[in-house]
Amino acid sequence: MNKVMELLSTKGVELGQQLLMAFLAFIVGRWVIGMAGKLLTTSMSRQKIDSTLTQYAVSVVTGVLNIILVISILGILGIQTTSFAALLAAAGLAVGTAMSGLLSNFASGVFLMVLRPFKVGDFISAGGITGTVTEIGIFASKINTPDNVLTVVGNGKIFADNIQNFSHNAYRRVDLTRHFGADANLPMIASELQQRLLAIPNVLSEPAPNIEILEFRAGGPLLAIRPYCHNDSYWQVYFDSNKAILAYCDEKGFAAPEQAVVVRQH
Template sequence: MDTNAVVAVQNDTSSLMEQVQTIGLEWGVKIITFLLVIIIGMWIAKVIKNFVVKLMQKRDVDPTLTSFLASLLHFALKAFVVIAALEKLNVKTASFIAVLGAAGLAIGLALQGSLANFAAGVLMILFKPIKLGDFVEAGGAMGGVEEIGIFTTILKSPDNKKLIVPNSAVMSGVITNFNANGTRRIEIVAGIGYDDDIDKAKKTLEDIIAADDRILKDPAPQIALSEMADSSVNFVVRPWVEAADYWGVYFDTSEAIKKKFDENGISIPYPQRDVHIYEHKDG
């Protein structure tokens, strides 16, 4: 082979290797920079979110509003970090954003549920049908409100389950807020036998209610004979309590009724039916 040709091939190979090394080094730096921007940016976004949450808590901002705005801020910061990182890879973010804008209608149609959840979340913040710490029944679930996010509401069930309910489901149905008014009325039905002393039974129920300091004086508790049923004469017992005391008073009062009725010889009848047998004699 001609010496000049050999030298030319060697020069071309050397030049190609230099170009590959240059491109590899250049993209290596870009990729490393991209990863650093993502990692550091996400960390900074989390720090900013936590800082804003603490600042709003110090200023006694509504916890529900704090939770919602923190979720929204964190989402926006993450989007900003991703766009900033893409610029390090020479991605034309302006064109990228323009393409997203052009595709906005299609994305909106595809994400109707998510947009509805976001809109419902905004309405929940504005009108405040529920707030953090409330015990509610909404969207087919029941539990304490732990978080109101931009798309979902997180409830904690009485048996410690985590319930994630779409915001649109919460706002589209009936919302039962059990402790929004601060107080709740308990209703217990206490049945006695038809042969028992009605006045004695009512006095016993009144004493039970009066002995519990958790029961409110105003509104006054109600004890009344409500029904003469098939097997019993039923009293309805309706004391008012603070929302936090509801179940404690309910269980304790039910137990106290049974014990006091036993002590005072007042029966709690079982369901029963009188059967009359007639003998038919032929002839």
């Protein structure tokens, strides 16, 4: 009994000191982690970084700090943390390898939010999908295609491919063509067609519609007819321009040229 009391008197005081130090370390550590999270949130908010990215960054930082705090408390209590840290590192490596694709999407999502090659509402072509961006997530983005199909594309695929943002510039060119006969008065046709195109709603007068010879074919020249408009009016201008070209050709009697072959016998 005396030996037990002697052991309790010596080891008990040491254990009590360790528990007290561990408790103080926990209180101070949690306060420091909370302050670090608040400072990071404030700093990223001042730099106008996306709120989703801010939340994930704060979660990652606080998670790492909490792991460090737990390891420190175990060390204060006299528990060997070397094997624990090695086990944690091995587990992290295994999880990282298994989630390499997900981590790639996460990293690409961070870059998309920081670099901002496009924003919600933009009409883009990326990752093999063309449509309007409805959401930019941290792992994947949602694109609504012109045929009204919602497509979820991984950010890694978007960032690894070329990105075309049709909404970025102030206006966009509509490319149309029309085949005319070899005897057609092209300067007159270009002038009259330009006036017809300018009468279409949402066609810009500056830059004015451009009408030039694109190439020469056996039946006659092929004209490039190119009005300009805002991206929101692209398809309306596209279809209305086709209607205007057809109405003009019918009115003037310009039939589509037929290819002919002349055979001379000597």
